Amino acid sequence: MQSKVDCGLVLQYVRKIQLLAMTADFGVDVKPEIEAIVNDACKYFLNTAGDDACTNIRILKNELTYQANLARKTRHEYQNALNYAIALVGLSEV
Structure with missing residues (x-):
């Protein structure tokens, strides 16, 4: 059986x-996106x-x-956006 792991798509x-997280640095709410x-x-x-x-x-x-770990500590909103995505992905693993 062929593996369907797709690192490129990931x-x-x-x-x-x-890209969305970068806009969070400017005060944009990116959670819905x-x-x-x-x-x-x-899915x-x-x-x-x-x-x-x-x-x-x-x-x-x-x-x-x-x-998220690579991001500078001064980029709080960027990190917050990435951490939000991580939390959502974690919910999908259940």
Whole structure:
């Protein structure tokens, strides 16, 4: 059986969330958009990746966590936005 782990697609979702998180630094409420992206990603993986859906979702969460840890401590809103996405992805893992 062929693996359906798609790191490229995971990174596309991460980049979308990062771009939104950058706008959070300017006071924009990005939570609804982040929710939509996380929901889209998780639904896509669950519908197309079969047994590898959890792996893709875990990779998404790990990459977001990595990016949040790289962010400067002065970029609170950026980090908050990424942490919000991480929390949403964590709910999808249940």
